[in-house]
Amino acid sequence: MLGGGLAMFAAFVLTMECGLAARGYVPSLAESYGLWQAQRLRADRLGRRALILVGNSRMQNDIDLATLRRDTGLEPVQLAVGGASFLPVLEGLADDPGITGTVLVNFEASALALPAQEDLAYDYQTQYSRHGNTTDFFRAENWLSDELHYRLRSYADGTRPITALMRRVLGRQGSLQFESRAPDRQVRVDFARNPNPRHFAIIQASHELGLPFKYGLGDSDGYLRASMQRAIDASQPPETSLFQAAARHAAAMAAAIDARGGRVMFVVLPRSGQVQAVDDKRYPRRGFWDPFAASVPVAVHFADVPALQAFVCPDDSHLDERDQGRFTSALVTALNLGKTTAP
Amino acid sequence: MLFNSLTFLIFFVIVFTLHRLMPGWSAKKLLLLVASYIFYAAWNPPYVAILLFSTSLDWWLARLIWKSEDPRRRRLLLILSLVANLSLLGFFKYGNFLLDNTRLLLAAVGVHYVPPALDIVLPIGISFYTFASLSYTIDVYRREVATDAGYLDYALFVSFFPHLIAGPIVRARQLLPQIKVPRSASRDQLGWGLTLVIIGLFTKTVLADSVFAPVVDAAYASPGMGALESWAAVLGFSGQIYCDFAGYSLCAIGLALCFGFEFPDNFHYPYAARGFSDFWRRWHITLSTWLRDYLYVPLGGNRRGETRTYVNLMLTMLIGGLWHGAAWTFVLWGGLHGAYLAVERHKRGSLRDTPLPKPKDWMLTGFTFLVVTLTWIPFRAHDAHTAAAVFGGLWRPDLIAGQSTDSLYLCYAGMALLLAWQFMNRDISLEERFRRFSPTLQAALVGGCLVTMFLCSGGDERAFIYFQF
Numbered sequence: 001m002l003g004g005g006l007a008m009f010a011a012f013v014l015t016m017e018c019g020l021a022a023r024g025y026v027p028s029l030a031e032s033y034g035l036w037q038a039q040r041l042r043a044d045r046l047g048r049r050a051l052i053l054v055g056n057s058r059m060q061n062d063i064d065l066a067t068l069r070r071d072t073g074l075e076p077v078q079l080a081v082g083g084a085s086f087l088p089v090l091e092g093l094a095d096d097p098g099i100t101g102t103v104l105v106n107f108e109a110s111a112l113a114l115p116a117q118e119d120l121a122y123d124y125q126t127q128y129s130r131h132g133n134t135t136d137f138f139r140a141e142n143w144l145s146d147e148l149h150y151r152l153r154s155y156a157d158g159t160r161p162i163t164a165l166m167r168r169v170l171g172r173q174g175s176l177q178f179e180s181r182a183p184d185r186q187v188r189v190d191f192a193r194n195p196n197p198r199h200f201a202i203i204q205a206s207h208e209l210g211l212p213f214k215y216g217l218g219d220s221d222g223y224l225r226a227s228m229q230r231a232i233d234a235s236q237p238p239e240t241s242l243f244q245a246a247a248r249h250a251a252a253m254a255a256a257i258d259a260r261g262g263r264v265m266f267v268v269l270p271r272s273g274q275v276q277a278v279d280d281k282r283y284p285r286r287g288f289w290d291p292f293a294a295s296v297p298v299a300v301h302f303a304d305v306p307a308l309q310a311f312v313c314p315d316d317s318h319l320d321e322r323d324q325g326r327f328t329s330a331l332v333t334a335l336n337l338g339k340t341t342a343p
Numbered sequence: 344m345l346f347n348s349l350t351f352l353i354f355f356v357i358v359f360t361l362h363r364l365m366p367g368w369s370a371k372k373l374l375l376l377v378a379s380y381i382f383y384a385a386w387n388p389p390y391v392a393i394l395l396f397s398t399s400l401d402w403w404l405a406r407l408i409w410k411s412e413d414p415r416r417r418r419l420l421l422i423l424s425l426v427a428n429l430s431l432l433g434f435f436k437y438g439n440f441l442l443d444n445t446r447l448l449l450a451a452v453g454v455h456y457v458p459p460a461l462d463i464v465l466p467i468g469i470s471f472y473t474f475a476s477l478s479y480t481i482d483v484y485r486r487e488v489a490t491d492a493g494y495l496d497y498a499l500f501v502s503f504f505p506h507l508i509a510g511p512i513v514r515a516r517q518l519l520p521q522i523k524v525p526r527s528a529s530r531d532q533l534g535w536g537l538t539l540v541i542i543g544l545f546t547k548t549v550l551a552d553s554v555f556a557p558v559v560d561a562a563y564a565s566p567g568m569g570a571l572e573s574w575a576a577v578l579g580f581s582g583q584i585y586c587d588f589a590g591y592s593l594c595a596i597g598l599a600l601c602f603g604f605e606f607p608d609n610f611h612y613p614y615a616a617r618g619f620s621d622f623w624r625r626w627h628i629t630l631s632t633w634l635r636d637y638l639y640v641p642l643g644g645n646r647r648g649e650t651r652t653y654v655n656l657m658l659t660m661l662i663g664g665l666w667h668g669a670a671w672t673f674v675l676w677g678g679l680h681g682a683y684l685a686v687e688r689h690k691r692g693s694l695r696d697t698p699l700p701k702p703k704d705w706m707l708t709g710f711t712f713l714v715v716t717l718t719w720i721p722f723r724a725h726d727a728h729t730a731a732a733v734f735g736g737l738w739r740p741d742l743i744a745g746q747s748t749d750s751l752y753l754c755y756a757g758m759a760l761l762l763a764w765q766f767m768n769r770d771i772s773l774e775e776r777f778r779r780f781s782p783t784l785q786a787a788l789v790g791g792c793l794v795t796m797f798l799c800s801g802g803d804e805r806a807f808i809y810f811q812f
Contacts, residue, residue: 001782002534005541005789012794137344137385144349145801155801162798 013154016161019169020153024193027150028180030158031082034142035185036124043077044098048261050077051337052099054089055106057082057318058269060187063331064324071332073339074102078185083207084121085111087250090264092125094253100262102337103254107266107292107299109283112246113238114210146183156180188321191314200315202228205274208317209235209282225274232277240287251295258297265298265335270308270327273316298335305334344385346540346594347548354382355598362602368525372499375602382504383468390466393431394502400427401476402497405483409490417484424480428473435465440669468508470666474633476501479515481637488516496522505598509591511609512629518604526603535774538789539597542773545792547590553799554757555583558750563723566732569744571751573736579754580723581716582761585614588627593773608772614712614762615769617704618691619683622715634663656688657681672721672730679718708766 029035043052051074053059059080068076079089086105093099116122154161156177178193194200202224209231254264268289271279283289285301293299302308307330311323319327332338344351358378365371384391404424411417433441442458449456479497482488492500492515500518501507528536562568562576592609599606609629616622623631639659645652657678664677699707717734724730743751768776777785 001785002537002789004783004786005793008786008790009793009797012790013797137348137350141348141350144353148349149801154797158801160799160801165798 013152016165016169017153020156020164023168025153025156025164025168025177026180027153028156028158028177029146029150029183030155031120031181032142032146033124033127034139035146035181035183036079036081037128037139038143038183039077039079039185040092040124040128042075043079043093043101044096046075046077046101047098048100049075050099050101051075052077052093052101052103053080053106054086054093054103055080055269056084056086056108057187058271059104059106060185061189061318062269062324062327064328065184065186067325067328068332071329071339072337074337076184077101080106080185081119081121081124084119085117086121087111087116087246088119088122088125090250090253092129094256097260099257100260103257103262103264104335105254105264105266107268107289109243109279109288109292110208110210112250112292113240113243113283113288115242150183188324189318190322191320194315198315199224201273201275201317204315204317205232205278208275208278228274229277232274232281235278235281237282237284237287243288244291247292247295251292254296263298264296265300265337266293266296267299267331267335268301268303270302270311270313270319271317272313275313275316300331300334305330308334344382346591346598347544350385354378359601363527371525372495372522375503376495376499379499379502379504379507383502383507386467387464390464393435393466393469394472395498397428397431397473397476398498398501399494400424401480401501402494405480406490408480408483409486421480421484425477428477432469432473435469437665437669471510471512472501472507474512474630475506475514478512478633478637482514482516488519492519492523503599503604505595505604506606509588509595510627510629511592511595511606512633513606514633517607521604528601528603532600532603536597536600538777538785539593539600539773541597541789541792541796543590543593543595543597545590545796546586546593549792549795549799550757550761551583551586551590554753555579555586558754559583559723562736563725563729563733566724566729567736567739569741570737570739571743573733573739575751575754576733577716577720577737578758580719581614581712582754582758584719584723585610586761611772612765612769614715615708615765616711616715617699617707618711619680619687619715622711623680623684630663630666634659638662652688653685656684660684667722670725672724672727675727676718676722679721683714683718712762 043050051068051072053063053076057080060078060082063076063078065076065078068074080086081089086108090103090105093103149155152161154164156164157179158181159167176193178190179187181187198221202221205228209228211231254266257264289299289301293301300308302311308327311319311327314320344354358374361374362371365374380391380394383394401424404420408417408420408424411420446456446458479488479500483490496519497515499522500513500515503513503518506513556579558572559576559579562572562579567573568576589610596606596608607629609627611625611628613622613626616625639655642655642658643651644655647655658681660677660681661674662677664673664675664680667673667676720733721727721730724733777788780788
């Protein structure tokens, strides 16, 4: 009885995995505190050998960790959190005397210019501050769960297998998987498999603008872009006093890490199209990036480096996985982080 | 460590394999004891000390009680055991509740009192192992159980991991004799034990967590939704709490069976009960019989006249309600059940033994289920306001305010199937029902449970509801 039941179960899982593999799916993990916590603990353990990445989805999607490891000789630690501010994580690193490595921060003016949000990065950092380095059942369970999920396509994109079964195996127009996340939190986006990157671009621009963007299913790209442009034209830069205070705070945190032998570098990662237009209108360099860059030892804006400016974001906000390696090498050069200069 | 976790799967495989390989019974028992303490420590290592203290104290006091011939001394020692165990339970489980209510009481008479902020973390399973341990000292006091068990045997009885966290509340007289005699699971026991674990995990992860919980959580988070949503939530919670706790109990019984130990049943199709006393013979059986034997009967039971019987019933149910949690909503839940039992007793005595024509039997079963289901509202709600809002939602003119209709229909369908299954099987055991199926159907059912568990896995992990009690 049990043997028959187990055989039936094994046959089902195998069939489903083969079905998903045939449709081009690869195993992928969902974003989770467990994954982030494991990397955060690595940042402590690695000490000076750590190259810690902080920021939002651009830092996750644009950087190739293997290239970074190869070109710098350092151990990359991916702590960026999609859609979140860099501030809570940078604060946590600054307060932790164990952090003595290199910290690369994906600078977003909005993170400093707007009132602080209790976003996912804030949640992760709060949990970590409370009981981050305890060895407990939850850490073991997270690790086991990730190990299992990263071996089965049925959990791709963090879905439950039932979703994969209904939408991808049985669904007539199964959605294509265009994003994957590895246990080291390396994210790869294949925009060639994304059915409509332009649609994503509109969503990204409205997100940057901080406005909910309403659209109908039948709205054309042209109409949506025109509507977005009107919204951009109507937007104004925020008042700068909040930014100035937060920028001083961020610079002080960087100085705290520098003071104990670490290095903190700030970088503005590529964006294009209407996302760039939003950034130019809402956070003009003269009022935001330039004064901040002058207050910290290392700061690089992609627009100032031709090798970085050459990359195009298919959704106006992130790079395609095919560009990750080349972009990372170019960034290492721009930051002077090559092996010969690494600590 | 949750039964529905990968960590537990690995833990069980290691413990089971070592248990099979160990040469002697003493070594096997020591292994199970060590494993049980590791199982408990996985949650909060320092709280192992409380378990160890409670175990050691009761073992020592029980021996003194057994040896003594002086009734006063024996009574004093029993009281010491009761006070020590209930004080621990009281401090950890009811400390904040008592302080809050003292503050409110004093405020009502104009005294401003700010209680100290106690950041108390409830030791998981304390309500269960306290009751299991107390049953030993009380039974020894009554001379119903001898103190011939060694310390390690007794410690294994209290801490044996399948029942440690959330029951069934196994009594010393049930488990100690089994621990004394060498035993090993037969092929049949092992097969049925693992089948019970699979069925238990299916009811927990698929029915409780995936079918019922999303609808219930959404409605109780924003109470006062449409009538269809409110009814789905109220019915869904009936399904969720049953599937969650009965699923856990099945896992516990099945795991124990894998090592050759037999635990008592904890649920027997409670939603097919004919009346409220019948419900309590089917719902959380080991708690209701514990309360009957160690609270209701010592209070006088039904031996001291009608009025005293009602008082005893009500007291037992109020304390039973409070056992579930330190909140007045639990007391209200217990009080309502006490009132139902009292009214039922007043009207007809136990309805279970009264033969009824089928239509009346169905009506009585349906009525019992409906009342039990509505009475879960204060149990699930965090406060009286939420309970009132959910109850109000049942009578709203609008049907749906925002939840997905798919999840609502799934919840209704799940509940309908659950009720039909309980009604069909109410007079036979799960094992008997399962044995009647052909081997092919049995394999298909086990395989189906595994497949649906796999399909529903990977979402947010939910702890078993009864862990908090």
